[in-house]
Amino acid sequence: MKKKTSIHDIAKQLKVSSTTVSFVINGKAKEKRISVAVEERVLKYIEKIGFQPNMMAKSLRTGKSKIIGLMVENIADPFFSSIARIIEENTYKLGYKIFHSSTDNDTTKSKDLIKVFRERQVDGYIIAPAPGIEDDIQRLVNDGLPVIQFDRYFTSLDTDVVVIDNEEGANTAVKHLFDNGYANIGFVTLDSKQVQMHDRFTGYKKAVTAKKGKPIELKIPYGMDEELATEKMKGFIVANKKMDAILFATNYLAISGLMAIRQLGLRIPEDIGVIGFDDNSHFSLFSPSISAVAQPVQEISDEVIKKLITCLGEKDNKKRRKEITVLKTILKVRESSGNNSVAGIKKIG
Amino acid sequence: MKKKTSIHDIAKQLKVSSTTVSFVINGKAKEKRISVAVEERVLKYIEKIGFQPNMMAKSLRTGKSKIIGLMVENIADPFFSSIARIIEENTYKLGYKIFHSSTDNDTTKSKDLIKVFRERQVDGYIIAPAPGIEDDIQRLVNDGLPVIQFDRYFTSLDTDVVVIDNEEGANTAVKHLFDNGYANIGFVTLDSKQVQMHDRFTGYKKAVTAKKGKPIELKIPYGMDEELATEKMKGFIVANKKMDAILFATNYLAISGLMAIRQLGLRIPEDIGVIGFDDNSHFSLFSPSISAVAQPVQEISDEVIKKLITCLGEKDNKKRRKEITVLKTILKVRESSGNNSVAGIKKIG
């Protein structure tokens, strides 16, 4: 059908060697002492025919695929898709393309994805790890491949890490609820052992016990159908009559929770106060508007990229000292958590 | 550091030829008359060392990268990220990986992306085209590469297409507003010549003129800052005193519009009725809940995948008769557009 023209075809046409063409294409004309005359002739020709080198061949030879593997829980989740967008944008400028993949927090799927990434020779890995893939990541690390863990991480692994201060984020949110007159604060989270969820619970618990309260917790299994989750939450709210506020550990849990509250006919913030983890551009438009612990998406992405670039530039990655960066969350105080703004916290419309 | 083991290393270890190893790995042992004994020996060994063939080499040789290029306006937009997710999921099962990219509806960026996709040898293209890239896509088509346009398309190009019936979607929405007692309906859209926006306007206009009304239109430039857009819309609403309902042409325009309405202190649906194009899982939680013209995301994705698979299976793509699939939208009637449900339209909580 169509045979793509190769560097050799060009060489033949111009009666030079393919080496020369390669040098010119890669801007090494000066360095490799190619005469300006020949250089221009080659440049003109490849411009004319719109030559595009075959990255596969290039990658095979150089060992660099110029591809980054990005593994997140769910690319359709606004938190992850925003990060994906920023990462894509910035790495693109450096000539990298991204393979995205959603793990659904599933171990088998994640392991398989790592395998696929490997055989595709990706140059670097950005991973929000699912449970149980410690060994797989360890193997990447052993082979000196650049790996960044973000959002959550295995403490046992020696990789760069970018996370937020989940404990403090949750803690501040609960304290804020107390300051607004709520006394019995519940926590709805995922039934998960992952470190970020655990930290959020810890932050919640510390704030509650500091007030001599006792934790009221509901755990929803990962991947549970939204309607079912809503039912669970309705049961949870009904069963805990005294509970007057809830902190939700993820954005989609908050959504189910809001449905539950609405279906029960409760008023926010009068009957029940609400704060969600992960902000969403829509929260400010709800009536009442929904308070949230916002993750600094831009900063997270920037940190991840910065670290990745550093890793990619390293010749021996195993020698480098790895860094754990912990970023601060921002409590977005809106109507759903009462009206008193707390010192040091921005009150927003 | 680490030299990945190749098919040759395996061959050397097992004292067979790399040809044999290749045959076994690709399941052609029977076909190529490799003895069961040798086959098992090879299989056992590659299992033991966890061998992973180099896809770059494979792709170079076979000419198939097993990569699909996906170009959308913005991967952080829930509409596109949902589609991306479904496509990723399904193509993955067939051994394909996806390169996603956001075009921002920018011509230069889109052209550049197509170039990058080409040099990366992607096997197929799924494109929600930005303006002005007709020629670039035409070139792909000329070279017999599988191309699917979706969400919007260039009518001049002979590719498979998956879109929704934008005209009818908008038309139905406006009719619904009329049926609910609204008389002067405005339309807020993008300042864009793209076909999907044009069709939405046509649907709106036909419904309005059928009622002897005259169109009231506001065009927002693509990429305008959200706050500025909100201001524009406030001005629009104030300037058109008699306007009592608005249809927004995209989900993010609806968001800005809702902010404008809120800031002006208007009540929905009493003072002003609202319908958005593109549904969002949050719309049902707004107070009042927001009506929307929902796009059938799952169906769109399924169609796109089906068509792509067909193209990929074709030996001569240029011969194939291309198909344009137009899918129906679903009007989700909620509180923001009044209370009367229209015949044939599902009234939802």
Next chain:
DNA sequence: CCAATTTGATTAATCGATTTAGCTCTTCGG
């Protein structure tokens, strides 16, 4: 003027797979 250096370009190996064509050995019919 000859050896040494510089200039400008090329030859050929290599990356890791796939695949065509062919080689060797056994078996079997006649």
Next chain:
DNA sequence: CCGAAGAGCTAAATCGATTAATCAAATTGG
């Protein structure tokens, strides 16, 4: 016992680039 057929495996070309090694011609220095 010879030739054909088939079974089982391999050599070597190939995909399209990069790059170390080298070479011929021109230039320079002493």
